[in-house]
Amino acid sequence: MTLTSKALLVLAGLALAACNNPRAGGTFGGGGADGFGNDGFVDAGISTGNLGDPNDPRSVAHFQQRIGDRVFFTTDSSSLTAEGRATLDAQARWLNANTQFSIVMEGHADERGTRDYNIALGERRANAAMQYLIGQGVSANRMRVVSYGKDRPVEACAAQRCWDINRRAVTAIAGVTG
Amino acid sequence: MTRLFHSLFALALVVLTSIAALLPAQAQPLRLQITEGVIEPMPFAVPAFVPENSAGGAYAERLSRVVAANLTNSGLFREVPPQAHIARISSFDAGVSYSDWRAVNVQALITGAVQVSGNRMTVKFRLFDVLTGQQVGDGLQFAGTTDSWRRMAHKVSDAVYSRITGESGYFDSRVAFIAESGPRTNRTRRLAIMDQDGENVQFLTDGRAMVLGPRMSNSGERILYTTYETGTPRLALINTQSGQRQFIGDIPGAQVFSPRFTPDGSGLVFSAARGGNTDLYRLTFSSGQMLQLTSSPSIATAPSFSPDGRQIAFESDRSGTNQIYIMSASGGEARRISFGQGRYSTPVWSPRGDLIAFTKSHAGRFHIGVMRTDGSEERLLTASFLDESPTWAPNGRVIMFTREAQGGDPSLFSVDITGRNLRRVPTPGPASDPSWGPLLP
Structure with missing residues (x-):
């Protein structure tokens, strides 16, 4: 895979991740209704074709849309919920079957906190998800962490609905290793 | 540049x-x-x-x-x-x-x-x-x-x-801040600097990378900030006059952020998050020597030096909630100074040395406040959906901070340390994370 296509994969992954969150309550089409239409990724005209058919269990699209690429946290917590662990179990199975992919584990917080603390909290969340995947046999060498704190919300509405989906760890498929 | x-x-x-x-x-x-x-x-x-x-x-x-x-x-x-x-x-x-x-x-x-x-x-x-x-x-x-x-x-x-x-002024001074634009889900953030009254805005980064939390040196010539330009958060040091820029304080595998210059400008203290744990580190520019200041299994961030450089105030959740602590500038045991209701963040030592400004969240509201360095005489100066990131005017009489109305854009405000004279500071668009520089010579 070329560098360019890797970059496109990452961008497309971000756009898809934003658009296919089942708890966002919005459409999956990247339209404006759920606030993702103007985020710069969808408008870039990136095709979802790179990611494969979500019906193909080996596709990145399947990982993102069917398995779910993210887990959520309660306020100020980095403890994995039962639902989150189930998602990570499924992620681990996919990652263990598709070992060519490396992962960026993104940690995020909602907006109700100071910037510095939220970067630390986001790192805690990303680390919690990463450690869980390691426990399920995913190699630590394939993963790295990035915390965005409160500064990369999937949706901004200053209400509980958005805070709940912004407190998250996202397993972003970053590219092909080795 | x-x-x-x-x-x-x-x-x-x-x-x-x-x-x-x-x-x-x-x-x-x-x-x-x-x-x-x-x-x-x-x-x-x-x-x-x-x-x-x-x-x-x-x-x-x-x-x-x-x-x-x-x-x-x-x-x-x-x-x-x-x-x-x-x-x-x-x-x-x-x-x-x-x-x-x-x-x-x-x-x-x-x-x-x-x-x-x-x-x-x-x-x-x-x-x-x-x-x-x-x-x-x-x-x-x-x-x-x-x-x-x-x-x-x-x-x-x-x-x-x-x-x-009978006190020194603060009008001939500049403020570094983050100029924001675009949708909140994909915000463009640029490092900028302006006069304290909002005039003469200059942009120091082009907006391609997310940048956060600038801190000006006491001489006003350098700014430390956090940048995502290589993916993970790193610290950059920029000279505002030459435009020269460099990464500093890299720690392998760690997110580094929340930098603050030593008062004499010879180094910095900052946070590094790794393995679910955030600690404070100190780096001396000339020797490159790095010193780990905290090693508690918790978050330690938002460090700020006392004006004499001998102590550091910082925020930690080691007690279970965020509180303000003070320790020696070389690390060691820390003393908790905040004991009121709610959570205390972002302590910033006044240039006079007598007060610490902070962010407090309690009952769903955020406040900018000040307390004495022993934690006594706490006074809340503001209240809103989200107030944070206080910074002191060089004479220690005025505090500038970020205010975000619920669902609104952030902007800069200033308030007198008595809680009077709350004013919006004009900026070209949404703005956050002010860092007030020195009175210019």
Whole structure:
């Protein structure tokens, strides 16, 4: 895979991740209704074709849309919920079957906190998800962490609905290793 | 990198002798005591400066307006506007008709003059106590280039503020901040710097990478900030005059953020998050020596030095919730100082050393507050959906911070440390994370 296509994969992954969150309550089409239409990724005209058919269990699209690429946290917590662990179990199975992919584990917080603390909290969340995947046999060498704190919300509405989906760890498929 | 500063230069300062200066000191000088009590703003007048040649005419009015705006924005002064003036100042050296100023209830009169030749400019001013009919202090003269005309007005403002309050001013200073634009889900953030009154905004980064939390050095020449340009958060150090930039404080596998210069500028303290744990580290620029200051299995962030550089205030959740702690600048045991209700974040030591400003969240609201360095005498100055990132004016009288209304964009506000005079600081768009620099020489 070329560098360019890797970059496109990452961008497309971000756009898809934003658009296919089942708890966002919005459409999956990247339209404006759920606030993702103007985020710069969808408008870039990136095709979802790179990611494969979500019906193909080996596709990145399947990982993102069917398995779910993210887990959520309660306020100020980095403890994995039962639902989150189930998602990570499924992620681990996919990652263990598709070992060519490396992962960026993104940690995020909602907006109700100071910037510095939220970067630390986001790192805690990303680390919690990463450690869980390691426990399920995913190699630590394939993963790295990035915390965005409160500064990369999937949706901004200053209400509980958005805070709940912004407190998250996202397993972003970053590219092909080795 | 774009040019960062229009060329700074040393403002030449000359003391003007005058007949008034030779008079014996007045028994009751024009004085505003800044206390906790309610202050009645002191009425002042600043007529258009006198143009001493035709080229000076372009600046005469503008200089006086900047002085008036500064003094008014401090909350300590109230302008008697030019249209209310009876007397006209047509010569800088002519006598002052005090009765005409008394008649419109002016207490402090500021007169000025400006002369321009080529790109050089000279600004003079005098301050008069209208009630006693005497000049306060000597007249002063500033010389510089015309593109720094606002700085000269700020210098005049600082001199007036200082003579009347007995404290140093803060008007000739700059503020680093993050200029924001675009949708919140994909925000563009640029490092920017501006005058304290929101003028002369310059952008130091191009917006391609997310940047956060700038901190200006005590000399005002360097800024530390957090950047995502290589993916994970890293620290960058930029020289605002040369535009030179470098990454510093990299720790393999760690997110590094929340930097703060040592008071002498010889190094920095910052946070590094790794393995679910965030600790404070200290780096000395010259030796490259890195020292880990905390090793608690918790979050330690938002460090701030005492002005003498011997102690560090920081935020930690080691007790279960965020609280403020103080430890030696070389690490070791930390003492918790915040014990009120709610959570305490982002301690920032006052330049006077006596107070610590902080962010507090309690019952769904955020506040900017101040407390003494032992945690006593806590005072909340603001309340809103989200107030954070306090920074001190160089004289320790005013705090600037980020305010975000629920569902709204962030903007910069300032408030007096007594909690009065809350004002929005004008910025070109949404703005956050102010860092107030020193009073310029």
